[in-house]
Amino acid sequence: NKKITIAIDGFSSTGKSTLAKQVASKLGYAYVDTGAMYRAITLFAMKKGYIGAGFFDKESLIAVLAEVKLQFKFNEDLGYGEMFLNDENVEQQIRKIAVSGFVSKVAEISEVRSKLVEQQQQMGKDKGIVMDGRDIGTVVFPDAELKIFMTATAATRAQRRYQELLAKGDLVTHEAVLKNVEERDYIDTHRENSPLKIAPNATTIDNSNLTKEAQFDLVMQLVTNVL
Ligand code: C5P
Secondary structure (H helix, E strand, O other): OOOOEEEEEEOOOOOHHHHHHHHHHHHOOEEEEHHHHHHHHHHHHHHOOOEEOOEEOHHHHHHHHHHOOEEEEEEOOOOEEEEEEOOEEOOOHHHOHHHHHHHHHHOOOHHHHHHHHHHHHHHOOOOOEEEEEOOHHHHHOOOOOEEEEEEOOHHHHHHHHHHHHHHOOOOOOHHHHHHHHHHHHHHHHHOOOOOOOOOOOOEEEEOOOOOHHHHHHHHHHHHHHHO
């Protein structure tokens, strides 16, 4: 029974985590949401007062990075691991738009990236893992057997994220969500460290007009081809 590594990268709000969870549960693989890790460090920086509207004290954040403990703890009911920051469950807090507004700034820092990449590589060392993010197929697991790159129009993505935030009770406007999606994509694709780009050998999926079911079937076919 061969176990593989599945890397799912792409723009924000393309449904990477939904797809990754479906595939992981079908295959009995572990699922890791690397965005949650960048979000948790961002939340930490916000709580410490290192980052806020118009300011970012990167040096202070870098100086205490070693104190930041990130763990995924499996939740039976949800069927995936929830993000814990220094032993506190931050799963709800990290999804708020306030965190989304700063996360791409934090994710640009090379010290942050190397800390997280190392932890991610450790989690995937035995394969049998589906990991989603921005640099999984390019940096974290360049040898992954299957690499997917997900995209959709910015309008489609903003609409999905807007519905999701509203459903959770986060009071946002569609305009603010669209602006955040576009800003993050810009920073993520233009940064110097591990910019978001299509990995060699990745299969690109534009799901603007694909149902979740059709997308899942397509990916399971790709999995079958490499297994
Ligand atoms: O996946 P999600 O949208 O939750 O990720 C939040 C942010 O974290 C991204 O916009 C990006 O700036 C950063 N990120 C990253 N590398 C990853 C995963 C996320 O830079 N592997």
